[in-house]
Amino acid sequence: MSERATDYVTPIVEIAASLFARKGYHGTSMRDIGREVGVHAGSLYVHIQGKEDLLEAIVHSIMERSERDMEEILAAGGTATEQLRQVAARDLKLIGENKEFATVFFHEWRNLSEPRQQAVIASRDRWETGLRSIITQGIEAGEFREADPRIAGIALTSILNWAYVWYSPDGSLTTDELADRFADLLIEGLRAH
Secondary structure, X not given: OOHHHHHHHXXXXXXXHHHHHHHOOOOOOHHHHHHHHOOOHHHHOOOOOOHHHXXXXXXXXXXXXXXXXXXXXXXXXXXXXXXXXXXXXXXXXXXXXXXXXXHHHHHHHHHOOHXXXXXXXXXXXXXXXXXXXXXXXXXXXOOEOOOOHHHHHHHHHHHHHOHHHHOOXXXXXXXXXXXXXXXXXXXXXXXXX
């Protein structure tokens, strides 16, 4: 895609994310998106193939950034405690700064066609494998007590992933402060005594 085409598609994706977050994927028509963009719905098809492509672009944006963050955290090394703090900080920041995209990701990814859903599941599985490896590393290093890494990972993921529902940038805590508090809760629960 040319730079000019990308410059045109990016605002369409952002508008679609806003509409999907408010009205849902099925509640939003291409006509709605065209109206918000300021063009006829048919003109959108010059740049995109259809509504599902917009959903995929939104979902892929969150997945790609989340997976890249995990890869960077794992590559940087450090203690399991430091890495868990980084996971919490980056995940909350991603969700907090991209609330509409995150809302669409968590609510609408299942509206993708089967092959596209499989890509989401594969990305999620890679991310969760990274998280479990951090927890396992902490157990093996004696930082964390014996625990099921899968259950501990589910606990942290559940805490972080609901941020799209309750997080407000106008709240009393920043995403970094919230991440520290959530990491403290999980780390204290895992800490070897």
